[in-house]
Amino acid sequence: MYHNKIVWITGASSGIGEAVALEMAKGGARLVLSARRVTELERVASAATAAGAGDVLILPFDMAEEASFADMVQKVTDHYGHIDLLFNNAGISQRSYCIETDMSTYRRLFEVDVFGQIALTKLVLPLMIARKSGHISVTSSVAGKVGVSSRTAYCAAKHAMMGFFDALRAEVTQDNIRVSCITPGFIRTAVSENALSGDGSRYGTMDDDIKTGMDVTKAAQIIVRGLARGKKEIVVSQLLERFALVIKRFCPTLLFWIMAKKSAHDNN
Numbered sequence: 411m412y413h414n415k416i417v418w419i420t421g422a423s424s425g426i427g428e429a430v431a432l433e434m435a436k437g438g439a440r441l442v443l444s445a446r447r448v449t450e451l452e453r454v455a456s457a458a459t460a461a462g463a464g465d466v467l468i469l470p471f472d473m474a475e476e477a478s479f480a481d482m483v484q485k486v487t488d489h490y491g492h493i494d495l496l497f498n499n500a501g502i503s504q505r506s507y508c509i510e511t512d513m514s515t516y517r518r519l520f521e522v523d524v525f526g527q528i529a530l531t532k533l534v535l536p537l538m539i540a541r542k543s544g545h546i547s548v549t550s551s552v553a554g555k556v557g558v559s560s561r562t563a564y565c566a567a568k569h570a571m572m573g574f575f576d577a578l579r580a581e582v583t584q585d586n587i588r589v590s591c592i593t594p595g596f597i598r599t600a601v602s603e604n605a606l607s608g609d610g611s612r613y614g615t616m617d618d619d620i621k622t623g624m625d626v627t628k629a630a631q632i633i634v635r636g637l638a639r640g641k642k643e644i645v646v647s648q649l650l651e652r653f654a655l656v657i658k659r660f661c662p663t664l665l666f667w668i669m670a671k672k673s674a675h676d677n678n
């Protein structure tokens with residue numbers, strides 16, 4: 411499926427990005443692994459090489475540092491010549507009520523989860539348009555379709571990414587570029603531990619929903635299969651979150667009521 415394809419994965423140092431890197435490696439992909447933590451990227455790169463990756467380039471950078479992106483894209487094209495799939499996946503979540511969330515925390519989350527993804531996509535897009543070939547994905551979330559309490563920043567960011575990439579798809583389908591929005595529910599990763607508290611500090615706790623979430627390797631297999639089929643929306647979740655998506659679509663008022671009740675319950 412991805413044999414010899416050049417796949418650039420952001421957020422590749424842990425969780426979903428790491429698991430997708432290993433799945434892609436098994437298929438013989440040539441990888442670019444990006445995130446901030448170099449030692450974690452090196453660990454994932456070794457595992458990916460052992461799993462069968464055609465080549466692995468480690469490219470550490472911070473998604474909030476847009477000024478470095480052009481240089482990063484240049485490094486990828488110098489090494490591989492082109493990019494087949496940009497897997498926009500780096501992200502941070504949030505655990506704090508709106509009333510207790512600093513504006514600086516909203517801005518920080520948006521830099522990483524929204525503006526970083528847009529800026530990197532804008533740099534890669536012209537290369538794909540020139541080749542009339544390419545695939546861009548974004549790891550959004552069920553929180554990109556459903557409003558969840560204590561995640562106002564995160565939900566806003568993930569809703570924004572759904573809108574951005576749906577609109578982008580309309581623009582670039584004529585250039586033979588595919589766009590996929592990935593909608594995970596609860597996946598067992600460090601996402602809640604790495605989430606921002608209201609003051610911007612690390613939340614540091616694994617939520618019960620995440621503890622009982624889908625195994626990350628299984629999630630990665632669903633994602634890679636969906637990408638290979640060119641699916642425009644890839645839902646990766648257990649039944650509860652799928653149910654929430656269906657209610658949001660067909661009876662949003664019921665979903666708003668359930669989410670408010672859940673918030674009141676969690677708050678007591």
Ligand SMILES: NC(=O)c1ccc[n+]([C@@H]2O[C@H](COP(=O)([O-])OP(=O)(O)OC[C@H]3O[C@@H](n4cnc5c(N)ncnc54)[C@H](OP(=O)(O)O)[C@@H]3O)[C@@H](O)[C@H]2O)c1
Nearest residue numbers: 421423424425426445446447472473500501551597599601
């Ligand atoms: N797990 C879930 O239940 C779930 C559900 C829906 C959506 N998602 C989304 O899935 C994506 C991956 O999350 P995960 O669950 O795999 O959590 P994770 O293990 O915390 O992974 C987050 C990844 O993003 C990278 N990252 C965070 N801030 C960054 C920054 N400023 N610059 C560059 N890279 C940064 C992290 O690397 P460094 O720390 O090394 O930089 C890490 O590789 C996120 O977009 C998340 O919102 C997750």
